[in-house]
Amino acid sequence: MQLTEISDQFEAMGVNIAAMTYDSVEMLKSVEEDQGIEFTLLRDADITHVNALGILNEDYEPDSRAYGVPHPGIFLISPDGVIRAKFAEEGYRLRPDFDNVLEAAANL
Numbered sequence: 001m002q003l004t005e006i007s008d009q010f011e012a013m014g015v016n017i018a019a020m021t022y023d024s025v026e027m028l029k030s031v032e033e034d035q036g037i038e039f040t041l042l043r044d045a046d047i048t049h050v051n052a053l054g055i056l057n058e059d060y061e062p063d064s065r066a067y068g069v070p071h072p073g074i075f076l077i078s079p080d081g082v083i084r085a086k087f088a089e090e091g092y093r094l095r096p097d098f099d100n101v102l103e104a105a106a107n108l
Contacts, residue, residue, distance in 0.1 A: 015105050020044050022068040074101050
């Protein structure tokens with residue numbers, strides 16, 4: 001996971017990291033242990049936040065096992081809860097360019 005590889009750069013800027021997914025708590029614990037993830041992993045129960053942020057991947061029907069998958073993205077959020085930057089991709093195979101994300105975080 002590329003975010004794990006560059007998490008120290010965010011930490012050096014004083015930026016906290018959290019990742020959110022619709023996966024089960026058990027899956028999150030397994031990924032955290034297997035990949036040595038040291039930042040917070042959040043579960044978006046009932047895809048509440050995915051829907052609120054408008055990032056639901058609508059390629060999957062509600063009866064699909066993949067329903068709830070968001071478009072990959074990164075939000076930079078200020079301590080007061082304001083979204084300062086949003087990086088998103090439509091295809092699930094693509095990820096935002098972390099160089100751009102790091103540059104935006106440095107300029108906050």
